[in-house]
Amino acid sequence: MSPVISATVKPLAAMAVAIGLLAIGLAALGANPAVTLTALLSGAFGDWLAVADTLLKATPLVFTGLSVSLAFSGSIWNIGAEGQLLFGALAATACGIHLARWSHVAAISAVLGAGAIAGALAGALCGWLRTRFSVNEVISTIMLNFIALQAVSWAVHGPLMEPSHSYPISQKLPAAACMHWFFPPSRLNCGLLLAIGLAPACYFWLYRTNSGFELRAVGRNPRATAFFGIAAGPITVVAMALSGGLAGLGGAVQVCAITQRLFERFSPGWGYEAIAVALVARLNPLAVVPSALFFGALDNGAQVIQRTQGVSPVLVQAAQGLIIFVLLAFDTPILARGRSATLPHHKQPADA
C-alpha cells in the first residue's frame, strides 16, 4: 500500500469502526442505532444552519489541531493547547475591550495578535523549561492548562468583570473588535478562512523550510541531529512558540468571532480534542482540516441527538476516544504486519 493511501485509509477505517462501535453502544442502551445515527448526521449536516454550526465547531479544532500536530511532529508532546487557547482568549479580551475607538481592521488585528502572542509565550515558556531545565513538557503544559483555567476565572471575577459586577463574565467586546457575521442568523465569519489558510502555511513550514526540517529531524533522531550540529534547544522553543501561538490565535478568534466576551468554562476542551484531531490527521497539517471537520460534526450532532433522541453526548465523546484506540490498533505490528515505519528501528547487533 502506498504511504498516501495508507495514511488516508487507516483514519477513515478507524472512523468507520468507531461509528460501528457507537452503534453497538446505542443499541445496548436501548436506542435505535439507525435512527440515532441518522439524527446525528442530520444534526451535523441537515440544513445550511447545521452545516454552519458544524463549521463553527470545527474552527477552534483546526487551530488547536494545527498547534498539536506542529509540536508532535517534532516529538514535543504539547498537551497544553487548551491552556494556550485560554491565554489567547484572555489576552484577546483584555486587549479588545479597550479598542472601541480603533478602526475595525486595526482592532481585529490587535486582538488576534494579542491572542497569538499570549499563546506563543505560554508555549515558549514550556519549550524553554524543557531545553534549559529538562522539565518534561507534558507536565509543564498540563500544569499550565490549570493555571490558564484559574487565570480566566480570576479575570472574569476581577479586572475583566462586566460593569454591573453581577455575572462572572467579561464586558462585551466593542463592535470594532468583533468579526463580521456573513450570513446571519448563522455566525459564519472570517475565522474559519483564517484557520483553513493556516493549514497549508503550517505544512509549508514543516515540510519545505530548513527550520521545519530541523524540527522533524530532531524529533525523530536527536542523536543524529546533535552529531550534525542541529541544536535541539532553539528549535524546541520556536516550535512550542508557534504551537502555542496557533492555539492562542484560536482562542482569540473564538472571542472576537463568536462569544464576543470571556467567561469561565470558555473552552469545552478544544485543546484536548485537538490531540485526537491531530492524531487522526497523522500530524499532517493539511489533513487537520478534514479531521477537525469530522470531530466538529460529531460534536454538533451529539448536541442534536441529546435534544431529539435523549441520547447523552458522552456516548459520542466515547466514540471519539475509540477512534484513537482503533488507529493505534492499526499501527501495532501485528495488524501492520511488522512493516510499520512509525516503529523504532531495531538495533543491529553492534558487537556481532
Place this chain on the structure above:
Amino acid sequence: MQNLLEACAITKHFGATVALDAVDFSARAGEIHALLGQNGAGKTTLMNILAGHLRPDLGTVTLDGVAIKTASPQTALRAGIAAVHQSPMLFEHLSAVENLALGGFVRRGLALNEVAERAGAMARSLSFPVQLPPKNLTGLSLAQRMRLEILRALSFQPRVLMLDEPTGLLAPGELSGFLDLLRALRNRGCAVVFITHKLAEAMAVADRITMLRAGRVVDQTSPPQTTIEQLAALMLGNAVELARPKKSHRRGAEVLRLEGLSLEVDGVALVDEVSLRLHAGEILAIAGVDGNGQRELAEILACSRRPTSGQILLHGQPAGARAMGQIAVVPQNRDQEGLIPGMELWENLLLSPALRRQMQTAGVQRRSAAIALCSVLLKRFSIRARSPRQKAADLSGGHRQRLMIARALASRPAVLVAHDLTRGLDVSAAAEVSRIVREFADQGGAAIMISTDLDEVFGLGDRIAVISRGRLFEVPTANLTIERVGLLMAGVGQHR
C-alpha cells in the same frame, strides 16, 4: 578441576553474519577466566548467551552438569550466573540504593535501608569503594556506575560472574584496585569471566585465557605459557600481513592540523593532547579499540562537541564554525547517529550542514534541487534505491553506509573523517567504499579513517596512528609491524 559452567559448540547467527561458530567455553569455581578478542570477535555475544539474554542457534549451556534449557536472564540469575554489561544498565531516575534493591537483595525481601547496609558491608568486605548518592544517578561518573552495576550483580550472590570490558571505563589509577577485586572474588570461590581486549590486564590477573577471533576460539592458554606478543598476534590474526600502506602517494599541501586537542569530562581526559597534520592526497588511518576517545575526536571534528583545549587549523587558518563545514564526518553509528531511518533519502542528505546550507534559499529548502542531487548521488555511488523519496530504513546496511559517504562527499569537503567506514559490510561492499575513499584522496582530498579493523587500517592508510586512552601515537612507517600496532592498541608500550 571440575567445570562449573560449560558451553558446548555454541553457534549464533545475526542475519547473514556468523557471530559465534561452534564455540566451547567453560568456567570453573575459584578461577578467573579471561575472554579475549577484538571488537566484533563475539565476546559480548557469548556473554549474552551465557547470561540468558540471547538464545544460541545451536549448542548447549550447562551449569553443574545440568543443562539450562529456557534461556532468560531470570533463569540464568536464579541458577547463579550474573553479568555486568559494558555500558552500565542502570535506572537513571532511581537512587543508587533503589538500583541495588532491584538486584538480588529484594528477592530476599529487604527494606531499602537494609539494602544500603548490606551493599555497604559487601563493598567493604571486598574493599571496593562505592558511592551511594541518595537521589538519582545524575552526576555519577561512568566508573562509579560500573561499580554500582558490579555490586548489583554481586547481590545475586552469583556462582559465575561475567564482566564485559569492565576496565574500559576505569581511570588508570583505579585499575589495580579493580583487579584486586577480581582476585578477591576468585578467592571466595566465584567463577569470574573477565572479558577484555587489554592483553596486559588478562596476563596480570587471569588463570586461563580463551581467545576469540571472528566468532571462533583460536586459542586456549594460560599466562605462564604465553606472552603478550603472542596474544597480540593471535588476537589480530595474520590476514593483515598481506596489505601494506602504499608509500607512493602524492602528498600535497597541509590541509588539516590539530594542535593539542583535548576533551575532558568529569576530570577524565577522553581526548588527550591530540596533535596531527594531514596533507592533501593522504589517508591517515587511526587504529584503536572502541572507547579510547575516537568517538569524541570524531564529534569534535563534526563540530558537535567543543574541545576543552587545543585548536583546529584548516589550510593553516584557525577553523571557525563556517570553515568546519569543510570537514565532513561519517559517524560510527549508522542508524543512531548517521541517518534518520524514518525520513526520505534526500532528507537524510540534508542532515549535512554544508548541504543544508547549499540546498536552501532564505531558509526555504530547494526541494527539487535536493531530490535531483540525491538522484545523482544514488547513481554515482551505485546505491540500490528505487527513488530519492524512499525511506532510509528501506535500504540495506551497505547501501545506507554508501549513502552516508555520498552525503559526506557531496559537499566537496577538504577533509573526510570516517568512523568505522566498513563496519558491518561484506567484503565486496567494504572494498567498494574503500575505493571511493581512495579516489577522494587521489583527487586531492585528505581523509581520516578511524577504525578498529586492522584490515581496513592497513589496507587503506597511507599513514597509521593508534589511539589509546585518548592519546594519539603515530606509528612511523619504518617500524610498522602488526605487533607494534597491536601492542599500542592494547595499551602497552606507549611512549611519546
